[in-house]
Amino acid sequence: MEFASDHRQLCHGISFSEHERAPILRLRQAEKWSTEYLESNRSLSLRIGELKFCLGYITMNSDGSRNTLPCPKNKALRTGTQCERCRRLDHSKFMHHFHKTGEAPEGMRKYLEQPHFLYVASFAHGATKVGTTSTQSKWTRLAQQGAVIARYVARAADGAAIRVLEDLVTEHVGLSQQVRQKSKIKGLASWELDYAQLDLINSEAASRARAFLGAQRGLETYGVQLRDELWEQPAFARPVVDAWDAHALHAWNTALGGNTVNLRIRGVLGQSILADSGEGTTVRLLDAAELKTREVAIVENRADFKEEQSALF
Numbered sequence: 001m002e003f004a005s006d007h008r009q010l011c012h013g014i015s016f017s018e019h020e021r022a023p024i025l026r027l028r029q030a031e032k033w034s035t036e037y038l039e040s041n042r043s044l045s046l047r048i049g050e051l052k053f054c055l056g057y058i059t060m061n062s063d064g065s066r067n068t069l070p071c072p073k074n075k076a077l078r079t080g081t082q083c084e085r086c087r088r089l090d091h092s093k094f095m096h097h098f099h100k101t102g103e104a105p106e107g108m109r110k111y112l113e114q115p116h117f118l119y120v121a122s123f124a125h126g127a128t129k130v131g132t133t134s135t136q137s138k139w140t141r142l143a144q145q146g147a148v149i150a151r152y153v154a155r156a157a158d159g160a161a162i163r164v165l166e167d168l169v170t171e172h173v174g175l176s177q178q179v180r181q182k183s184k185i186k187g188l189a190s191w192e193l194d195y196a197q198l199d200l201i202n203s204e205a206a207s208r209a210r211a212f213l214g215a216q217r218g219l220e221t222y223g224v225q226l227r228d229e230l231w232e233q234p235a236f237a238r239p240v241v242d243a244w245d246a247h248a249l250h251a252w253n254t255a256l257g258g259n260t261v262n263l264r265i266r267g268v269l270g271q272s273i274l275a276d277s278g279e280g281t282t283v284r285l286l287d288a289a290e291l292k293t294r295e296v297a298i299v300e301n302r303a304d305f306k307e308e309q310s311a312l313f
Contacts, residue, residue: 125190
């Protein structure tokens, strides 16, 4: 189904930069982008639409920079973030298969020519994955994913070589390449593990991956260097990690789509927001991935507001 979109402000999720003072909620209305800083202690009311809409597609320029283009048909969605047409137009899909097919637009080839890193990331419920990131996204990639603990295990001269290593680690070490957002949120509120236990899980998985790679011959031919480097967790994520580690974190219980929610921001971990409703209220974790693809209007809230209630009451 197609809808007029000039008035619609869609959420593109939370983005991160080492050069910004806080994580950013990215919003787009037609060709106009706006950014909302998710700073600690900021109080907001979010008016959230019920329907989901296609967020468009990415194209790469010849210099390796990218463009985010709106959906030509302004399609409504049931699942995902793109309609069928935008998935076909999107250049980023070539990134995941270039090392097998050798096919990619010039701009994507340029992006993949830079050095890349292989990492092992762990999430609150113990799920651990292997992944890749470019030099320019070395820190932000893991911040975006909401890793609780991560270690870099290798560096390669280009993106194709690092993705070959990623597939090898998945096949021979048994580390998956994806962890679902809903399981990340569930893990943070389930209290199954603590930080020390998760650090051990991550360290052992990284050691297994590094040992496997170290046993392969000829890696230096492809510019591969093994590493043992701990990823630095951002300061704004520490309140979320600390609340989970202290078994004090509760899930946000009310539905987001079609509602207005009031929150005071206490921290941000990946696509989740730690919030309460004022002094002495319960700390809860909001799954901000549910905002992505929806209309979101933001109003600064300087008054007292009612606490989001537990499902038990």
